[in-house]
Amino acid sequence: MMKNADKACDLLKSLAHPHRLGIVCRLIDGKASVGELAEFVGLRDSTVSQHLSLLRKDGIVTTRREGQIIWYSIKDDSARRLVELLHSIYCKNRKEGK
Template identity: 55%
Template sequence: MNDDPRAEVFQLQAEFCKSLADPKRLMIIHELRDGEKSVGELAERLGLKQSNTSQHLAVLRKAGVIAPRREGNTILYSLTDPMIGQACDIVRDFIAGQLRSKQTLAGVI
């Protein structure tokens, strides 16, 4: 057993990150940065089936990444906090920088 009081926080962080660890979910988060969207809108924009999109939304909702809002017969989804989109941007920018470095290095060799 780990006696480090931070262990529980790191466990929760790992579970949160696991919910993001899918390219389609990251694409959904990217789309929701511009505002709330329905399952149908997300599916169409991302070229996914509605059922598949709904499954990904359920994972993100369970993790607290997104929240639903009913408007008539439509459920609209939005990010629970803009920091989620910003965090994903930071990671993507880091990866893009690594790729540029590798390409530059490959051009030198």
């Protein structure tokens, strides 16, 4: 039981920063480059790269290189499901004007 609680806490810690959560929210829609993610969250590429490095170290995102572009996508299914749940609660209401 405590092992699962530790895993859940680690996931929540990784996503507990607004920019990292925003990055993973964007990745719900599919792969993205650093530049695309930087534009989405409104940060410089270098700052987004630092956040991605942490998310990658924590096993939440993975990479795939195509030529000079590195594509990021969600690796951890638990993270995907958690962010989808948060999206359904917070982003759906925003679209409806609530």
